[in-house]
Amino acid sequence: MSNDSEFLWYIPNDTRPGHRGDDAVENHNSLATLTEHARALEEHGWKGALIGTGWGRPDTFTVATALAASTRTFEPLIAIRPGYWRPANFASAAATLDHLTGGRVRVNIVSGLDNLAAYGDQEGDQAQRYGRTKEFMRLVRRLWTEENVDHDGEHFGVSESTVMPRIETNGGRRHPKLYFGGASQAAESVAATEADVQLFWGEPLDGVRERIAGLKALSRKLDRDLPPLEFGLRITTLVRDTTEQAWADAEAKVAEMAKGSGAGWSDHRRAVAVGQQRLFDLHRSGDVLDDNLYTAPGKFGGGGAGTTWLVGSAEDVARSLRKYQDLGITQFVLSDTPYLAEIKRQGNQLLPLLQG
Secondary structure, eight states, X not given: OOTTOEEEEEEOOOSXXXXXXXOXXXXXXXXXXXXXXXXXXXXXXXXXXXEOOOBTBOOHXXXXXXXHHTOSSOEEEEEEOBTTXXXXXXXXXXXXXXXXXXXXXXXXXXXXXXOGGGGXXXXXXXXXXXXXXXXXXXXXXXXXXXXXXXXXXXXXXXXXXXXXXXXXXXXXXXXXOEEEEOOSHHHHHHHHHHOSEEEEOSOOXXXXXXXHHHHHHHHHHTTOOSSOOEEEEEEEEEEESSHHHHHHHHHHHHHHHHHTTTTTTOSOOSOOOHHHHHHHHGGGGXXXXXXXXXXXXXXXXXXXXXXXXXXXXXHHHHHHHHHHHHHTEEEEEEEOSSHHHHHHHHHHHTHHHHOO
């Protein structure tokens, strides 16, 4: 796999223990525990981690800041929502953290449904929601790259706004990368024009190939004025010493999920988005697709990256990830539980097969 690929992990950032089958230990979400995860990521070859967001979870930006302060190379991929943040407030916070960490900030813009009323926000229909997201992303990028910004839009306005400190250009990096997900037509229009990285859930190779071709065509049709869109994969990777052990463990995990109807697995219970529904429907095509894409978790509401898993030995899973890379995927956000043990196992066994 080529060196331009980057491998990140996942930190669920949940007040409830036992997320997706994780060890339900005391102080699972304490600064000491989360710092242990972040430092393990540094020590075992990972670039950083996506940190989950949503009302009812700890504030994601605060967690990211604490972890960045306790590490040297760890890059937080900070999930944030337009509406929870206003563009200038967010642009300033992110620019400050980027400055303090020497350029380690990444941002995942989330437009999925949330308990908006709890923090005084409201949204209209899908068109309005993605219209606001599009405007948020465009304005944040302008605030990072321009000075004395004036903007009078449908959702946001600023006057003579200059965010300080200024973000330092480093090689081709002009500002923190903006990651984005979503499979609806409205979401893909936002990704095609505003995102730096489009994240896909763990769909079969043919589905990802079609989505990449469609987004590239849409970028041309909508006259994208940014560098070419990059593509990422957010998926569960269940790695064991042997293929047989991996499948035995995967089937045992799904059996446990079935007992509790997937309780503790899904972050996406409130509403099923287009991309999530595509994942849930995959198991109708078979429990295993491609070489080792396990869809059975979706029968029990796996949710998001917990819906489909790549299962096998490190060699099996690396082979499958290379096939995604051959389609044009360069950003990988992997995970499995127990999170800390798997950071180490997959960092030691899987990453060396993919890097270099």
